[in-house]
Amino acid sequence: MTRSDLCDIEKITRTCLYEGYLLWPYRRSALKNAKRWTFGGVFPASCAGALGEPDTMTTQVLYEGSTADLTVRVRFLHVVDRTVTRDGQPVDELTVDGRRYVSWQEVTEREVVLTGGPGSTCVDIPEGTDTEPLTDGAALVRSWRRLTGTVEMTAEPVADGVRRLTVRIVNTTPGCPLPDPDTRHAREAAAVYAFVSTNTVLSSDEGRFVSLLDPPEPLREAAAACRNEGTWPVLVGEDTGDGRARTVLSSPVTLYDFPRVAPESPGDLFDGTEIDQLLILSVLSLTEEEQAEARASDPRAREILDRCAGLDHEELMSLHGTIREFRAVPGEGL
Numbered sequence: 033m034t035r036s037d038l039c040d041i042e043k044i045t046r047t048c049l050y051e052g053y054l055l056w057p058y059r060r061s062a063l064k065n066a067k068r069w070t071f072g073g074v075f076p077a078s079c080a081g082a083l084g085e086p087d088t089m090t091t092q093v094l095y096e097g098s099t100a101d102l103t104v105r106v107r108f109l110h111v112v113d114r115t116v117t118r119d120g121q122p123v124d125e126l127t128v129d130g131r132r133y134v135s136w137q138e139v140t141e142r143e144v145v146l147t148g149g150p151g152s153t154c155v156d157i158p159e160g161t162d163t164e165p166l167t168d169g170a171a172l173v174r175s176w177r178r179l180t181g182t183v184e185m186t187a188e189p190v191a192d193g194v195r196r197l198t199v200r201i202v203n204t205t206p207g208c209p210l211p212d213p214d215t216r217h218a219r220e221a222a223a224v225y226a227f228v229s230t231n232t233v234l235s236s237d238e239g240r241f242v243s244l245l246d247p248p249e250p251l252r253e254a255a256a257a258c259r260n261e262g263t264w265p266v267l268v269g270e271d272t273g274d275g276r277a278r279t280v281l282s283s284p285v286t287l288y289d290f291p292r293v294a295p296e297s298p299g300d301l302f303d304g305t306e307i308d309q310l311l312i313l314s315v316l317s318l319t320e321e322e323q324a325e326a327r328a329s330d331p332r333a334r335e336i337l338d339r340c341a342g343l344d345h346e347e348l349m350s351l352h353g354t355i356r357e358f359r360a361v362p363g364e365g366l
Contacts, residue, residue: 037269041279043293044268048283049107049229053139053302056311057318058326058333060136068137068220069111072262072284074201074227079208083219091199091232091282092258093265094251097239099149099187104199104234106183108227109139110157112176119169125328128166132328138174139228144183155181177224180204190254194242199232199282232263232282243267243275243289266291296350299339300332309351315340
């Protein structure tokens with residue numbers, strides 16, 4: 033696999049990982065951000081049912097080749113509580129050296145790797161706290177809960193040289209209180225115990241995965257029998273034109289095979305349903321107070337505002353529309 037393929041796979045994986053992480057208009061007070069962590073949540077069984085959320089995620093794909101060189105990477109976001117403090121006491125917000133800070137939530141990335149074919153591995157991320165000193169006795173205190181679970185891969189033959197691989201992710205995190213589903217923020221309170229925005233990447237150096245969207249005729253029945261719960265596997269990387277690839281991205285975001293991030297896109301906007309140009313112009317139209325709150329809400333929101341403000345005319349116009357290719361309509365001439 034070339035360096036370019038690896039770069040493309042990483043770009044699309046990160047795009048899906050952060051899809052819906054923070055929605056425009058990016059402020060803590062914005063109604064769009066009152067319900068966060070909307071994609072790919074895997075919650076502990078003790079609270080999942082009451083919230084109507086899953087406690088497992090299952091990926092099934094078709095694979096040709098030896099299972100010995102298979103690698104499974106489960107990537108998800110871990111919710112972090114960020115508290116602004118002054119002299120050790122929590123406050124809702126604070127301005128330090130001209131910069132405003134508000135107490136809210138962020139995330140950190142987690143990855144669990146399973147190699148060497150069928151088997152299982154444990155998820156066990158200890159709880160922790162990190163303090164970022166500011167000035168004048170102020171600080172940002174970030175804390176996160178312990179997360180536990182399992183990642184298991186099994187393989188069963190479905191045709192000559194073809195196996196159905198199943199990757200099952202289970203959240204067994206203890207301590208999540210039974211939520212009242214009628215409480216407005218019950219899901220957000222339980223999200224600190226969840227695997228948020230869970231994505232699975234399966235790869236092989238020698239074997240190949242078969243498209244579930246357009247499988248070869250002999251494997252259509254086997255492809256139709258694959259069951260995916262809370263996730264959608266597609267081929268990523270190099271498109272060789274035969275409906276096969278060495279890597280699969282199984283994401284809660286619905287995609288086609290061989291998705292790409294538009295090369296004109298200047299960076300993450302966390303809302304893939306928007307058109308970059310429209311979203312950037314909307315960001316630039318925020319009032320000074322709205323921009324100040326967005327900058328204080330999340331470091332990634334601050335990066336977006338700085339990036340949008342720094343785009344020149346040529347960069348903005350490159351987002352206005354691009355024709356990727358022309359295709360002939362069957363039965364029609366060009």
